[in-house]
Amino acid sequence: MKPVRIEGKVQHAAPPVPAARPQPDPWHVSADDFPADGTQEEQLWFMLQYAILAPSPLNTQPWRFHLQRTQVDLRADTARALPALDPQGRALTISCGGALFHLRVAMEYFGYASRVQLLPDDTDPTLMARAWLGMHCETPAEVLTLFNAIPKRRTSRQPFVGDPVPEDLLAQLQAEAQTEGAWLQFVTDEAARVAVADLIAQADRVQWASKEFRNELAHWLHPNRVASRDGLPASAEGFGDWASRVGPLVVRTFDLGKGHAAKDREIALGSPVLAVLGTEEEGPLSWLAAGQALAKVLLRAHAESLSASFLNQPIEVAELRPRVLDLIGRGGFPQVLLRLGYGREVPPTPRRPLREFLV
Structure with missing residues (x-):
């Protein structure tokens, strides 16, 4: 997957968040349900289901999303911060970076270039990134592999066997x-x-x-x-x-x-x-x-x-x-x-x- 591309700011009107969509079990999300004939806003909503599967300390899931047509703002959910474990918010921000990467992978899997602006507002430190759908593009083979791993990835707290890693x-x-x-x-x-x-x-x-x-x-x-x-x-x-x-x-x-x-x-x-x-x-x-x-x-x-x-x-x-x-x-x-x-x-x-x- 290509490194993130930093873009200039874009402005969109903010329509209401689409309502009353089906809510599958987050880990059971299936690419077969992608709304290929839906609006780009509906497609981006679907892609966000992969973003929320990123790992986070104590499974706090410290992120929020503001969806606007073909654009989404990724925000840190400071109500889920860990002031004793993570007083600087470093781990919280790392978690948001993971959610952002999952979203980028989903965008490219479903045929869009991923465009991202990191920390787009100096006056709003909770706004981690702004991402939007780019031009249609072919899905790289690397992205297929990464995308398929998203709903299957786990954090294993069990002992490992001694087999060496190549x-x-x-x-x-x-x-x-x-x-x-x-x-x-x-x-x-x-x-x-x-x-x-x-x-x-x-x-x-x-x-x-x-x-x-x-x-x-x-x-x-x-x-x-x-x-x-x-x-x-x-x-x-x-x-x-x-x-x-x-x-x-x-x-x-x-x-x-x-x-x-x-x-x-x-x-x-x-x-x-x-x-x-x-x-x-x-x-x-x-x-x-x-x-x-x-x-x-x-x-x-x-x-x-x-x-x-x-x-x-x-x-x-x-x-x-x-x-x-x-x-x-x-x-x-x-x-x-x-x-x-x-x-x-x-x-x-x-x-x-x-x-x-x-x-």
């Missing part, structure tokens, strides 16, 4: 990140892998010692059998079905950092690949680039049967973040720490229906 696939993932203005570096030296795992464990202990962090995490945890459309089931924090009923209370009340540190360290060391995705610069534009690069890497990885999840704790703890760079031996700004490997299929995290994201 070097040529790792090189391909690095190239994918570079096309979106980011870098991807793998932690290959065994001593560095152990040091990164130790850093993850240290960050776990720091975070869990914070009452504000525990309260925030508890807010986004739900009993396993509750049909919530956002947040995480308590099983993600190790609670069984019965215990999950009191999971949020336990998380809010007790410092479980020691146990989580040991578990995450073991998971990190058992992962075939540890990787850091970063940018050369810091700030909202770089965070959006990181989000788009991350989305592309995750989709490409899934297309190659590779699972992924995040161990971002050392980047979330401000005093530990610089040490990530020391361990990988490069400059820039680390944005995401992730693990890659092969594992069993896992269910998706829940998603709200598209209508709840529309402004």
